[in-house]
Amino acid sequence: MATINSLDDATSILSEWDRLYNPDNNVESAQDDNVIQEKRLSLAPAVRLLSEMATQERNADSTQGRCMLGICASSAEEGVATLKSWVTALNLPRGLLHGMDKDGVPLDLSGGVYIKYNSGGVYTFGDIRKSGMGFDALWKPGDALLEPYDGTYRGVYFQVELQDEVFRQYLVPLEIFEEEEKKEGKQS
Structure with missing residues (x-):
């Protein structure tokens, strides 16, 4: 695994x-399973480094350094487990999970789900007007929204916003942190 x-x-x-493994790119990889697995194992440290950079920026200015996760999972259970895994592994803020009930009554969430997570900070009304984000800016750090999803993609849209304003969004497998733990367990 490469040092990052x-x-x-x-x-x-x-x-x-x-580029190589995004299902929308239609790229056939001629690489063997060992090379693919080695590349997968480098994803968690890469995500972790970008998240740490965003956290440093957010600690200096609560309106900077956001991590956003778009979790596409086969079930609510899988989606929530993935959210917990990523938030824990990246030491992201924990907030409220919206969308699993209506007025305290659990919703029927059979099938795929999409969970939108945002580590972003709290904005003042002046900041909201300047940002043009509308009510999205009212989310508290760590809040997430779960909703039904009928798409076929299963994975995490990982987006990080840093002060350099470069757009960074990647499609990453759901279980990269579990894979990392398994590898570390084998090496112990």
Whole structure:
């Protein structure tokens, strides 16, 4: 597994994965399973580095350094488990999960779900007007929204916003942090 020490390293690893393994790109990979697995194992450290950079920016200014997750899962259980795994592994803020009930009555959520998570900070009304984000800016750090999803993609849209204003969004497998833990367990 490659050592990931810089923004460029992390961006390069995630961009390559996105290019080679994004189901929308229709790229056939001629690589063997060992190479693919090695590339998968470099995803968690790359995501972690970008998230840490966003956290540093957010700690300096609560309106900067956001991580957003778009979790596309086969079930509510899988989606919530993925959300917990990512938030824990990346030490992201925990907030409220909306969308699993209506007025305290659980909703029937059989089938796929999409969970939108945002680590972003709290904005003042002046900041909301300046940002043009509308009510999205009212979310508290760590809030998430779960809703039904009938798409076929299963994975996480990982987006990080840094002060350099470069758009960074990648499609990443759901279980990258579990895979990392399994590898570390084998090495112990």
